[in-house]
Amino acid sequence: MRRALVETESEVGVEAMEDLGLKFFLTLSKSYWIGRLSRVQTPLIACLETALAYRRQFAELQQALSHGGVVSCRLLNRHSIADLEDNWHRFSALYIEACCGDASSLKSRQAVAKRLAALVEANSAHREKQLRAWNCRHMLQEERLQRQAARTERHALLRDARTERHALLRDRRAMGREDRDEARRRKLPRRRKLPSELVQRVVRRWERLQSQRRRHEAAVLQQELAKQRAAARVELATQRAAARVELRRCRTEREERWRWMNRRDLTMADLLGQRAV
Structure with a gap:
């Protein structure tokens, strides 16, 4: 220009x-x-x-x-x-x-x-409509994330339970085979076990006990994590309730401010947003 x-x-x-x-x-x-x-x-x-x-x-x-x-x-x-x-x-x-x-x-x-x-x-009605729409979108997003977290947690628990069930089945089969082998050996003429066989048997028993202990610890850890996630969901619900209270408080403050800005004794400093807080 x-x-x-x-x-x-x-x-x-x-x-x-x-x-x-x-x-x-x-x-x-x-x-x-x-x-x-x-x-x-x-x-x-x-x-x-x-x-x-x-x-x-x-x-x-x-x-x-x-x-x-x-x-x-x-x-x-x-x-x-x-x-x-x-x-x-x-x-x-x-x-x-x-x-x-x-x-x-x-x-x-x-x-x-x-x-x-x-x-x-x-235009105040349109702004309130925008604010309500934004709040609804925000709450829907939070609920969607919460459902996704719950679904992920549920799948993890099911996967852990399936893994533990398969491990227990493997242990039972292994113990059953050992019992059957032991039964067959008892039917055979008694012979003195070699030291290496005794060591292998102890090692197998020890490994099975270690596996059971690790699964037990994993199950306890999963239970603790589930408790923590449940506490987090409760905390999230509390925060959302507090946010709704804060939203209502802000809406009330805006309404009071509009009434205050439209009173009869309004000054120029008030209109420019310079009044003391």
Whole structure:
């Protein structure tokens, strides 16, 4: 724009450009606060540099909420309510400055702030709907993850039980074979066992006892892990209940804040979000 004006001025002359009386304005959107179809405009600005400076500041505020250069309609997925409110307060202060300037009366600035507050209030139902939808999606995601964890735990327990059952069957078969071999040997003429045979028999018995001990320890560990997972699920449910309470508290605070911002004795400092906490 700056280059186009300079080139046009060089072609037609400074006086012709002054006679043309070009003025500029900005059209701004804040879909979360005032709705997707609502727009606010700045008054006409005679100086291009001033208009470009305001445009740059508004673009910085919008960039703070963008993702990949685009401001998505699902801001709650990436930003907290406090971040959105802070961005809106800075946007409001900059818009009031662009509309009224530093020399305007307090009454004019209050009128602009009142107009912004009315737009925000008119879109409050849509914001509450977005917040409820975000909360439902968040809870559904948590429930889906919880079901997935429970399913994984159930499959692990079934797999461990199957493995232990197969191991017990193998031990029973091995002990049965040993008993049958022992029975056959008893029927044969008695002979003195070799030391190596006795050692092998002790080793086999010891290995079987070690295997049983390891399986028992694994079963105890699995039971302990199951108890810990159950405690984690209880803790998650408690956190979700606390989050729902916090959501209701935040909604109540927002309603009180809107009532406070629309009272009769409202001041300019209140409208700009400067009241003491």
